[in-house]
Amino acid sequence: MAISGFVAVLLTIVALGWTWTARHQPPPLRAASHVVLTIAALAGVFALAKIWRDGARAR
Amino acid sequence: MHTATAATHRAATSTDFLERLNTDHHETALRVFMVIVLGHWVEHLLQGLQIYVLGWPVPEARGALGLVFPWLIKSESLHYGYAVVMLIGLWMLRSGFTGKVDRFWWMTAFWIQFFHHIEHGLLQTQAILGHNLLGRPVPTSLVQLWVPRVELHLFYNTIVFIPMVIAMYYHLFPPPEENLERAPRCSCAVAA
Numbered sequence: 649m650a651i652s653g654f655v656a657v658l659l660t661i662v663a664l665g666w667t668w669t670a671r672h673q674p675p676p677l678r679a680a681s682h683v684v685l686t687i688a689a690l691a692g693v694f695a696l697a698k699i700w701r702d703g704a705r706a707r
Numbered sequence: 708m709h710t711a712t713a714a715t716h717r718a719a720t721s722t723d724f725l726e727r728l729n730t731d732h733h734e735t736a737l738r739v740f741m742v743i744v745l746g747h748w749v750e751h752l753l754q755g756l757q758i759y760v761l762g763w764p765v766p767e768a769r770g771a772l773g774l775v776f777p778w779l780i781k782s783e784s785l786h787y788g789y790a791v792v793m794l795i796g797l798w799m800l801r802s803g804f805t806g807k808v809d810r811f812w813w814m815t816a817f818w819i820q821f822f823h824h825i826e827h828g829l830l831q832t833q834a835i836l837g838h839n840l841l842g843r844p845v846p847t848s849l850v851q852l853w854v855p856r857v858e859l860h861l862f863y864n865t866i867v868f869i870p871m872v873i874a875m876y877y878h879l880f881p882p883p884e885e886n887l888e889r890a891p892r893c894s895c896a897v898a899a
Contacts, residue, residue: 684862
């Protein structure tokens with residue numbers, strides 16, 4: 649549950665970061681920021697999927 | 708003779724300490740480590756909020772600690788120190804992770820943090836020498852040549868923390884087959 653909460657906060661910050669960098673950074677930096685922010689978001693989703701799936705299997 | 712005995716004693720004491728840290732005190736040590744890690748996360752998330760929501764200029768967005776002690780956040784030593792603490796913590800607490808799965812994810816976090824620490828080492832070296840990479844106006848790490856610092860470190864902290872969290876999940880809730888292979892030596896696992 650705590651992990652899900654953390655990932656939700658992380659995804660929110662990443663979404664806000666994505667929007668902000670799109671408006672405030674020049675194209676090459678923006679593209680690089682979007683790559684790392686996307687990987688961060690995917691890592692969060694991966695953790696959630698892994699934990700929820702294995703948790704459900706254990707139950 | 709005395710020197711050899713003292714050295715042997717010191718080595719034994721250090722082994723003893725690590726052994727206790729990874730058995731009787733593993734749960735407490737992990738809790739303390741987590742408090743440090745989450746404290747650091749709060750600073751990065753606050754910095755994100757200050758920039759992305761409040762619209763503060765990047766150099767002014769220094770998290771909570773940086774509002775009170777601006778010099779502290781501007782100093783590369785603090786960032787490098789934290790990277791070292793993380794690296795030491797991940798290394799010292801590793802042998803408490805006795806399962807295959809939890810150890811794999813914990814060590815994944817360790818190796819990613821190792822690279823993250825090298826990046827901070829580069830920044831710290833430039834701050835000490837007073838010469839920045841490729842004549843940049845501020846200390847710059849390798850990946851920072853392409854990716855802005857705030858987003859890069861949000862990324863680094865995420866890709867270190869996520870495997871740590873997965874490792875801790877499997878450490879707390881070990882898969883049944885793990886228990887049969889190697890019994891946990893600490894009290895961390897939550898009884899089913």
